[in-house]
Amino acid sequence: MTKFAHLAGAAAIALLAGTVHAQTSEDATKGYLAVIKDKNPVLHAVIATNPHALADARALDAERKAGKVRSPLHGAPILLKDNIESADDTATTAGSLALKDNVTNRDAPIVKRLTDAGLVILGKANLSEWANIRSSKSISGWSAIGGTVRNPYVLDRSACGSSSGSGAAVAAGLAPLAIGTETDGSITCPAAINGLVGLKPTVGLVSRTHIVPISHSQDTAGPMTTTVLDAAKVLTVIAGSDPADPATKDADARKTDYAAGLSKDALKGVKLAVARFYTGYSPKTDAVFEAALKDLKAQGAILVDVKDFDEGPIGKAEGVVLYTELKADMAAYLASTDPKKVKSRTLADLIAFNKATPKELQWFGQESFEKAEKTKGLTDPDYLKALADSKRLAGPEGIDKILKNTGAVAIVAPTTGPAWTIDPLNGDNYGGSATTLPAVAGYPHLTVPMGDVTGLPVGLSFIGPAWSEKLLLNLGYAYEQATHHRKPPTFLKTIAP
Template sequence: MGIKRLLLLGGTALLLAGQAQAAPEGAATAEAAVIDWMARHHRFNTQLNAVIAVNPDALKIARALDAERKAGNVRGPLHGLPVLIKDNIETADPMATTAGSLALKDNITGRDAPLVARLRAAGVVVLGKANLSEWANIRSSRSTSGWSAVGGLTRNPYALDRSACGSSSGSAAAVAAGLAPAAIGTETDGSITCPAAMNGLVGLKPTVGLVSRTHVVPISHSQDTAGPMTATVRDAALLLTAMAGSDAADPATAEADARKADYAAGLSKTALKGVTLAVARFYTGDSPKTDAVFEQALKDLAAQGATLVEVKAFDEGPVGRAEGVVLFTEFKADIAAYLASTDPAKVKPRTLADLIAFNAATPEELRWFGQETFEKAQATKGLDDPDYLTARADAKRLAGPEGIDRILEETGAIAIVAPTTGPAWTIDLINGDHYGGSATTLPAVAGYPHLTVPMGQVEGLPVGLSFIGPAWSEARLLSLGYAYEQATMRRRPPELRAR
């Protein structure tokens, strides 16, 4: 199977990398992969709006990596792999990092986020930037996921009138449609796992701190993290292995180096045998058809040797209320710190108040929804505010020690399983998103890892199975997800159809 065929089928990073290593000279190269990707981009991106910018240096980088391979220097399994980067993550390529906002349309920084530098060192080719929900969906509670003033509206390739979820909408839609073998997204609460589930992908939100947050447009230093979005669990493991690690500018990631692993090496098809999993029933009931798919997933887990223990109730309300205080307060401080790191000749706003004023003066920004969340964040009183400090402590305690950790301890389970969320809703630019229930908040607020794996479809729309564990349990979750994936193979590529 050639690279072109692989990409047209939505092929995986692992297969692409392996194909390139094993192919005869001139048959399958990074350059050929980039050329094929560009052809598919030109054919389909006008329908999807998944890609916000193409890297003009991608072919040059690919040719250099092919020359390295020809000379006998192969950096590893990702050598020559084309990858899209969500457009709130900086790359040193001549592309702006916009977070989807016109306020950052000239934000060409010339610097790689450390996570990108690690991927580049592993041999990845940065294809371009993926569209996203503007400001990673923090501007308004009435927003439409996947819309940004810079990139337009990302659509779900499984049904073009359906949401791709957010905020890593473009990353998910692009990989699902075969515009890239893999992509990097970011999550504060659900922004990797929701779009991955709704686009039939594997998505991993790592433990906060495992992946550096430096040079990533922020929402919250308590909850932000980047992570891989791929067609298979093994591909996600390969990317996480490359991108994990600390940096001096982000001292909170110091433990990451001690926790790093070869996440692909530990994958096992028998990882579910003899383990106990907690079934989060409190995440069911919003979508009966999704629940039916989930019941089949539970049968599949049991068939692979897992013991399932039911957890019928958990009150997430206090967690969500505390989370709101934390996110609003941290965003005001964190976005000011990020803006201060940019070139004032290219980025005029220097504070959240400046961004609010920019939006008010720029009709394109407020065309579909407002900025009431920005305004709530602007009204917060800073990182020393006692209300914020109390909310942060409460949020971590309720979601972590008294949430995920307590559930695992009381059930004797090593992980929690749940439906990630329901199927994609119909896009509604006038009224905004129609979110149902999701399993994203507890791991997001706790800062714990969350893996979603395709578990089937509802009327042709993908839904995902979540594996949630304690801090630093990425290796175990990936192995559990891999065993489930290999036993079921539920992923089906989209057909790019209107609905």
């Protein structure tokens, strides 16, 4: 546990799960920086550390000593995925050499909320380059700047992506907390595979300003932690409206203390829809899922099976949306950067940069970038139809319909299977997951550790309607407290015979 002792009789700060024992924020920050220095050469989970972290921690300790405590997370260190801007002299690279000098000297609103609440920005976590949108044959967790993130449970296994560094770092004790981002699976998959709690919020609850984008319809940032309580505390800090991000116009009305009222009894009498259509791709994961369902029943949950749902049309429409929005949203982001530091100003420029930079294309190509470049813009009728179809099929005719037909308050499913072997020649050996419905609908998705397959963690997903974060956190908390399935990583080199 990461423990902050209290100065001058200040009210007790909550414990944060991790590996470093410390009496002050400065001690904790020093400790995590030392762990990063020790373990990161193997894990490649962190791209850069914040040169001002220790000074920031000392200032926060002085505030605490003077009786000022900004939030329950005052003094707690946190890592940011390296597509999130921070005004601390670190570059925001999205893992690409095209952005290696992208020092913007501006805080993303989510970062300003974190620092205003007294958190210490430790640095930037590695990620799947461009948040895994460059190629369908990519290696999750690889970036030209950061190398390949290793899974701390078994080092030759994937940490999933795109928030791979955030997941591996928290799991391995390089930080007690991290922020990831998700378009479809990029928080929940690495959280599950690294034995963590991960929350993808409702799109529009958290600002996306000054975050390198893929899709304004699906992108969101969210917490990756070792406990549901910590995830709830981080969400409480980062939620809220942003005038520069119209999707957040209703966020202040939804903002609350997500950690308040978490109950071990939250599953009693609650009806849950069991997404059987998200099983079958990993028999060993299915066995762990069946055990999780028994645990839910033991806590008083009422389970209703849902055997069939066709995601095919959703996936096809999602591709049109993501590629079209990538081209437009990336151009808008690049236009906001300093042209002296970032020469690429459009997606076409990035494609040309990659072709001229051998390291970028050494393992896989950029066919997804090239598909996106051929799209016709945000007024294209094909895009508008795909956007409307995907939202309808995943939301009103997907999650909402399942909940209405079953009378359930949330859907449960295995998040994804265990981590696959890193394969730079063939790319990811990705099985199945429960990520697409909530990602496309823009609805919240929580994953909580539910056990392991031969020492590799797997997660249990709780999926709900829009703005149901408090409900999902409460359900996840009750399940977590009843089972305590999370185990520390083993750092095995391999489990191959």
